[in-house]
Amino acid sequence: MRAGRVAAVLQSGGLLPDLTVEATVRMLGSLHPGADPETVMSRAGVTRLRDRRVAECSGGEQQRLRFAIALLSDPEFLVLDEPTAGMDVAARREFWATVREDARHGMTVLFATHYMEEADRFADRVVMVDRGRAVADGSASSIRARISGRTVSALISPQDAASVAGSSSVRSVAVRGDRHFFDTTDSDALLRLLVSRTSATEIEVAPRSLEEAFMAITRAGRTNRTGRTGQEGPR
Numbered sequence: 001m002r003a004g005r006v007a008a009v010l011q012s013g014g015l016l017p018d019l020t021v022e023a024t025v026r027m028l029g030s031l032h033p034g035a036d037p038e039t040v041m042s043r044a045g046v047t048r049l050r051d052r053r054v055a056e057c058s059g060g061e062q063q064r065l066r067f068a069i070a071l072l073s074d075p076e077f078l079v080l081d082e083p084t085a086g087m088d089v090a091a092r093r094e095f096w097a098t099v100r101e102d103a104r105h106g107m108t109v110l111f112a113t114h115y116m117e118e119a120d121r122f123a124d125r126v127v128m129v130d131r132g133r134a135v136a137d138g139s140a141s142s143i144r145a146r147i148s149g150r151t152v153s154a155l156i157s158p159q160d161a162a163s164v165a166g167s168s169s170v171r172s173v174a175v176r177g178d179r180h181f182f183d184t185t186d187s188d189a190l191l192r193l194l195v196s197r198t199s200a201t202e203i204e205v206a207p208r209s210l211e212e213a214f215m216a217i218t219r220a221g222r223t224n225r226t227g228r229t230g231q232e233g234p235r
Helices: 021-029 037-044 060-072 091-104 116-122 138-146 156-165 187-197 211-222
Strands: 008-009 077-081 108-112 128-129 131-140 149-155 169-177 177-186 199-209
Touching: 008 060, 021 037, 021 060, 037 060, 037 091, 060 091, 060 199, 077 091, 091 116, 091 156, 116 211, 128 138, 128 211, 131 138, 131 211, 138 211, 149 187, 156 177, 156 187, 177 187, 187 199
Parallel strands: 008 077, 077 108
Antiparallel strands: 128 131, 149 177, 149 199, 169 177
Protein backbone atom coordinates (compact mmCIF):
# COMPACT_ATOMS: atom_id res chain seq x y z
CA MET A 1 0.00 0.00 0.00
CA ARG A 2 2.96 2.32 0.53
CA ALA A 3 3.58 1.94 -3.21
CA GLY A 4 0.08 3.26 -3.89
CA ARG A 5 -1.20 -0.09 -5.15
CA VAL A 6 -4.83 0.61 -4.35
CA ALA A 7 -7.65 0.00 -6.84
CA ALA A 8 -11.43 0.33 -6.85
CA VAL A 9 -14.39 -1.11 -8.73
CA LEU A 10 -17.15 1.49 -8.68
CA GLN A 11 -20.81 0.80 -9.31
CA SER A 12 -21.02 2.98 -12.41
CA GLY A 13 -19.05 5.29 -14.73
CA GLY A 14 -15.41 5.25 -15.73
CA LEU A 15 -15.87 3.57 -19.15
CA LEU A 16 -15.81 4.91 -22.71
CA PRO A 17 -18.84 3.47 -24.54
CA ASP A 18 -17.32 3.49 -28.05
CA LEU A 19 -14.20 1.50 -27.19
CA THR A 20 -14.12 -2.29 -27.26
CA VAL A 21 -13.47 -4.24 -24.10
CA GLU A 22 -9.96 -5.16 -25.20
CA ALA A 23 -9.09 -1.61 -26.29
CA THR A 24 -10.26 -0.32 -22.91
CA VAL A 25 -8.11 -2.75 -20.97
CA ARG A 26 -5.04 -2.24 -23.17
CA MET A 27 -5.33 1.56 -23.13
CA LEU A 28 -5.54 1.71 -19.35
CA GLY A 29 -2.96 -1.05 -19.02
CA SER A 30 -0.45 1.23 -20.76
CA LEU A 31 -0.56 3.41 -17.65
CA HIS A 32 0.75 0.58 -15.48
CA PRO A 33 4.25 -0.70 -16.35
CA GLY A 34 4.30 -4.47 -16.34
CA ALA A 35 0.51 -4.83 -16.58
CA ASP A 36 -0.76 -7.95 -18.37
CA PRO A 37 -4.05 -7.15 -20.16
CA GLU A 38 -4.61 -10.74 -21.32
CA THR A 39 -4.25 -12.11 -17.80
CA VAL A 40 -6.57 -9.60 -16.17
CA MET A 41 -9.21 -10.09 -18.87
CA SER A 42 -9.07 -13.81 -18.21
CA ARG A 43 -9.26 -13.37 -14.42
CA ALA A 44 -12.23 -11.03 -14.76
CA GLY A 45 -14.01 -13.31 -17.24
CA VAL A 46 -14.19 -10.81 -20.11
CA THR A 47 -11.86 -12.47 -22.65
CA ARG A 48 -14.79 -13.62 -24.80
CA LEU A 49 -16.04 -10.03 -24.85
CA ARG A 50 -12.80 -8.55 -26.16
CA ASP A 51 -14.30 -7.35 -29.47
CA ARG A 52 -17.56 -6.05 -28.02
CA ARG A 53 -18.09 -2.32 -27.63
CA VAL A 54 -18.55 -1.21 -24.03
CA ALA A 55 -21.94 0.30 -24.92
CA GLU A 56 -23.10 -3.15 -26.05
CA CYS A 57 -22.12 -4.83 -22.78
CA SER A 58 -24.73 -5.57 -20.13
CA GLY A 59 -24.49 -3.99 -16.69
CA GLY A 60 -22.92 -7.14 -15.26
CA GLU A 61 -20.41 -7.36 -18.12
CA GLN A 62 -19.40 -3.75 -17.55
CA GLN A 63 -18.86 -4.53 -13.88
CA ARG A 64 -16.52 -7.37 -14.82
CA LEU A 65 -14.68 -5.00 -17.17
CA ARG A 66 -14.23 -2.54 -14.31
CA PHE A 67 -12.85 -5.43 -12.27
CA ALA A 68 -10.34 -6.24 -15.01
CA ILE A 69 -9.23 -2.61 -15.09
CA ALA A 70 -8.79 -2.59 -11.30
CA LEU A 71 -6.53 -5.65 -11.53
CA LEU A 72 -4.15 -3.98 -14.00
CA SER A 73 -2.11 -2.36 -11.22
CA ASP A 74 -1.81 -5.65 -9.29
CA PRO A 75 -3.27 -3.92 -6.22
CA GLU A 76 -2.56 -4.80 -2.62
CA PHE A 77 -5.84 -3.20 -1.50
CA LEU A 78 -9.02 -3.49 -3.58
CA VAL A 79 -12.23 -1.54 -2.86
CA LEU A 80 -15.46 -2.91 -4.38
CA ASP A 81 -18.71 -0.90 -4.44
CA GLU A 82 -21.67 -3.20 -5.16
CA PRO A 83 -19.35 -5.25 -7.40
CA THR A 84 -21.87 -7.88 -8.53
CA ALA A 85 -24.74 -5.53 -9.35
CA GLY A 86 -26.26 -6.68 -12.63
CA MET A 87 -24.41 -10.00 -12.74
CA ASP A 88 -26.26 -13.27 -13.19
CA VAL A 89 -25.76 -16.14 -10.75
CA ALA A 90 -22.96 -17.84 -12.72
CA ALA A 91 -21.04 -14.60 -13.24
CA ARG A 92 -21.40 -13.74 -9.56
CA ARG A 93 -19.92 -17.07 -8.51
CA GLU A 94 -17.02 -16.72 -10.93
CA PHE A 95 -16.36 -13.18 -9.72
CA TRP A 96 -16.18 -14.16 -6.05
CA ALA A 97 -14.02 -17.20 -6.83
CA THR A 98 -11.50 -14.85 -8.41
CA VAL A 99 -11.66 -12.39 -5.51
CA ARG A 100 -11.17 -15.17 -2.96
CA GLU A 101 -8.17 -16.46 -4.89
CA ASP A 102 -6.63 -12.98 -4.90
CA ALA A 103 -7.31 -12.65 -1.16
CA ARG A 104 -5.57 -15.95 -0.50
CA HIS A 105 -2.50 -14.49 -2.19
CA GLY A 106 -2.41 -11.52 0.16
CA MET A 107 -4.72 -8.91 -1.37
CA THR A 108 -6.93 -7.05 1.11
CA VAL A 109 -10.48 -6.60 -0.20
CA LEU A 110 -13.05 -4.15 1.17
CA PHE A 111 -16.52 -4.40 -0.37
CA ALA A 112 -19.93 -2.81 0.09
CA THR A 113 -22.98 -4.87 -0.80
CA HIS A 114 -26.71 -5.10 -0.22
CA TYR A 115 -26.58 -8.87 -0.85
CA MET A 116 -26.39 -10.22 2.69
CA GLU A 117 -25.58 -13.73 1.50
CA GLU A 118 -22.43 -12.36 -0.17
CA ALA A 119 -21.28 -10.77 3.07
CA ASP A 120 -22.11 -13.98 4.94
CA ARG A 121 -20.20 -16.23 2.54
CA PHE A 122 -17.19 -14.12 1.59
CA ALA A 123 -16.41 -11.57 4.30
CA ASP A 124 -14.03 -12.32 7.18
CA ARG A 125 -15.30 -9.22 8.93
CA VAL A 126 -18.72 -7.60 8.54
CA VAL A 127 -19.63 -4.02 9.43
CA MET A 128 -23.37 -3.30 9.28
CA VAL A 129 -24.40 0.31 8.67
CA ASP A 130 -27.89 1.69 9.27
CA ARG A 131 -28.62 5.31 8.38
CA GLY A 132 -24.95 6.21 8.52
CA ARG A 133 -24.30 4.49 11.87
CA ALA A 134 -22.27 1.31 12.39
CA VAL A 135 -24.63 -0.99 14.30
CA ALA A 136 -22.60 -4.23 14.23
CA ASP A 137 -18.97 -5.17 13.66
CA GLY A 138 -17.52 -8.66 13.70
CA SER A 139 -17.57 -12.00 11.93
CA ALA A 140 -20.80 -13.04 10.25
CA SER A 141 -21.25 -15.88 12.76
CA SER A 142 -20.78 -13.56 15.76
CA ILE A 143 -23.36 -11.12 14.39
CA ARG A 144 -25.86 -13.92 13.72
CA ALA A 145 -25.31 -15.12 17.28
CA ARG A 146 -26.61 -11.79 18.60
CA ILE A 147 -30.15 -12.97 17.86
CA SER A 148 -31.46 -16.21 19.28
CA GLY A 149 -33.42 -19.02 17.71
CA ARG A 150 -33.57 -20.78 14.38
CA THR A 151 -35.91 -21.01 11.44
CA VAL A 152 -37.79 -24.25 10.81
CA SER A 153 -39.58 -24.63 7.49
CA ALA A 154 -41.88 -27.36 6.20
CA LEU A 155 -44.57 -28.31 3.73
CA ILE A 156 -47.61 -28.28 5.96
CA SER A 157 -51.36 -27.75 5.65
CA PRO A 158 -52.74 -24.35 6.67
CA GLN A 159 -54.75 -26.01 9.43
CA ASP A 160 -51.71 -27.72 10.95
CA ALA A 161 -49.64 -24.56 10.52
CA ALA A 162 -52.22 -22.54 12.45
CA SER A 163 -52.10 -25.10 15.25
CA VAL A 164 -48.29 -25.05 15.38
CA ALA A 165 -48.21 -21.25 15.30
CA GLY A 166 -49.93 -21.25 18.70
CA SER A 167 -47.00 -23.08 20.29
CA SER A 168 -45.01 -21.16 22.91
CA SER A 169 -41.80 -21.94 20.99
CA VAL A 170 -42.97 -20.13 17.83
CA ARG A 171 -42.44 -16.38 17.59
CA SER A 172 -43.75 -15.78 14.07
CA VAL A 173 -44.77 -17.59 10.88
CA ALA A 174 -44.23 -16.62 7.25
CA VAL A 175 -45.47 -18.32 4.07
CA ARG A 176 -43.29 -18.35 0.95
CA GLY A 177 -44.62 -20.35 -1.93
CA ASP A 178 -45.63 -23.78 -0.66
CA ARG A 179 -43.54 -23.63 2.52
CA HIS A 180 -44.27 -22.30 6.00
CA PHE A 181 -41.33 -20.76 7.90
CA PHE A 182 -41.49 -20.78 11.69
CA ASP A 183 -39.24 -18.44 13.69
CA THR A 184 -38.63 -20.48 16.83
CA THR A 185 -36.87 -20.14 20.17
CA ASP A 186 -36.71 -23.94 20.59
CA SER A 187 -36.20 -25.81 17.32
CA ASP A 188 -36.05 -29.23 19.05
CA ALA A 189 -39.48 -28.77 20.64
CA LEU A 190 -40.93 -27.51 17.38
CA LEU A 191 -39.51 -30.47 15.45
CA ARG A 192 -41.10 -32.90 17.91
CA LEU A 193 -44.41 -31.11 17.49
CA LEU A 194 -44.25 -31.15 13.71
CA VAL A 195 -43.33 -34.83 13.52
CA SER A 196 -45.73 -36.15 16.16
CA ARG A 197 -48.82 -33.99 15.68
CA THR A 198 -48.90 -32.82 12.08
CA SER A 199 -48.56 -34.18 8.56
CA ALA A 200 -45.60 -31.87 7.80
CA THR A 201 -43.05 -33.07 5.25
CA GLU A 202 -39.68 -31.86 3.92
CA ILE A 203 -38.83 -30.28 7.27
CA GLU A 204 -35.68 -28.14 7.31
CA VAL A 205 -33.86 -26.36 10.14
CA ALA A 206 -31.62 -23.37 9.42
CA PRO A 207 -29.71 -20.89 11.57
CA ARG A 208 -30.82 -17.29 11.53
CA SER A 209 -29.52 -15.49 8.47
CA LEU A 210 -27.36 -12.38 8.40
CA GLU A 211 -30.31 -10.52 6.88
CA GLU A 212 -32.51 -11.52 9.81
CA ALA A 213 -29.77 -10.38 12.19
CA PHE A 214 -29.55 -7.02 10.42
CA MET A 215 -33.32 -6.51 10.62
CA ALA A 216 -33.41 -7.44 14.31
CA ILE A 217 -30.42 -5.27 15.25
CA THR A 218 -31.62 -2.22 13.35
CA ARG A 219 -35.18 -2.64 14.61
CA ALA A 220 -33.93 -2.79 18.20
CA GLY A 221 -31.69 0.22 17.65
CA ARG A 222 -34.50 2.33 16.23
CA THR A 223 -36.79 1.31 19.08
CA ASN A 224 -34.17 2.38 21.63
CA ARG A 225 -33.90 5.79 19.96
CA THR A 226 -37.66 6.33 19.84
CA GLY A 227 -39.72 7.80 22.66
CA ARG A 228 -43.30 6.94 23.58
CA THR A 229 -44.60 9.64 21.29
CA GLY A 230 -43.08 7.85 18.31
CA GLN A 231 -40.58 10.63 17.68
CA GLU A 232 -36.94 9.72 17.21
CA GLY A 233 -34.93 10.61 20.25
CA PRO A 234 -31.59 12.41 20.45
CA ARG A 235 -28.67 10.93 18.52
